Amino acid sequence: xxxxxxxxxxxxxxxxxxxxxxxxxxxxxxxxxxxxxxxxxxxxxxxxxxxxxxxxxxxxxxxxxxxxxxxxxxxxxxxxxxxxxxxxxxxxxxxxxxxxxxxxxxxxxxxxxxxxxxxxxxxxxxxxxxxxxxxxxxxxxxxxxxxxxxxxxxxxxxxxxxxxxxxxxxx
Numbered sequence: 554x555x556x557x558x559x560x561x562x563x564x565x566x567x568x569x570x571x572x573x574x575x576x577x578x579x580x581x582x583x584x585x586x587x588x589x590x591x592x593x594x595x596x597x598x599x600x601x602x603x604x605x606x607x608x609x610x611x612x613x614x615x616x617x618x619x620x621x622x623x624x625x626x627x628x629x630x631x632x633x634x635x636x637x638x639x640x641x642x643x644x645x646x647x648x649x650x651x652x653x654x655x656x657x658x659x660x661x662x663x664x665x666x667x668x669x670x671x672x673x674x675x676x677x678x679x680x681x682x683x684x685x686x687x688x689x690x691x692x693x694x695x696x697x698x699x700x701x702x703x704x705x706x707x708x709x710x711x712x713x714x715x716x717x718x719x720x721x722x723x724x
Contacts, residue, residue, distance in 0.1 A: 587692050588618055589685070591625070593720055597685070597695065598625045601713025605629070605700055612699030612709065615640035619691050621648045629699070636698040642675060643682030643696030643706075649673075651691060655680030655707050681706025685714065688723030 589597075594616040605612040606629065613628040613636035621644075628637050643654050650657055650670065658678045660667045671678055680703020685693040695713065697706040714721070 586619060587687055587690060589616075589624065589687075589692050593717065594624045594693065596720075597713050597717050598627045599713075600716035601695065601697060601709050602627050602629060604712035604716075605697065605706075605709040608700065608705065608709065610700040610705065610709070612697050612706065613637045613640040614710075614713070615644045615696045616685075617641070617644040617648055617694045617696075619648060619693055621645040621694070624693065632699045639677065639679070639698035640681070640696040642677035643679060643698065644694035645682075645696070646676045646678070646694075647682035647684050647696065648691060648694035649676070651684060653680070653684070653707065654678060654682035654696070655703050658703065679703050681710065683707060683710050683714070685721065687721045692721075 598614040598616050601614045602612065611629040611631040613626065613632045615623060615637070616625040618624050623641055626637055626641065646654050646657065654677060657670070658680055661670050661678045662668060670676060681698055681700075682694060682696040684691045685695055695710045697710050700706045700709060
């Protein structure tokens with residue numbers, strides 16, 4: 554029985570190597586990526602916070618890197634206790650699914666083929682999370698929580714990105 558299992562595993566490994574070999578040979582052994590400097594991430598968060606303040610909203614703003622790891626978190630003095638976690642979850646979700654959370658909220662409604670995504674641990678399908686792009690690549694995500702509605706959270710995030718757009722341009 555074990556001998557048959559090993560034989561099957563060996564055959565599968567050989568088949569994988571034959572099929573994947575040419576594709577792997579074309580790929581580089583290492584991948585490079587761009588990462589925002591903390592100063593840029595902070596300035597983006599601050600510009601987004603300021604945009605929400607102008608609208609009269611007390612919010613939390615989270616910036617995550619391209620892998621979903623928290624880089625910056627700002628919480629205005631009267632933003633709700635839930636807003637830091639919610640903003641971080643929105644940013645993580647946008648990066649993980651490479652889609653705005655406002656769009657994901659629509660796509661994952663019950664009955665839609667993508668509705669199962671709502672079961673992914675830590676995923677938040679609430680508007681206010683966007684990807685941050687530079688040179689055609691995702692370099693991070695932004696999430697905002699605290700404005701009255703996900704669309705207003707997203708508007709603040711877009712205003713923040715517009716404020717630093719010149720710094721997000723490709724080199």
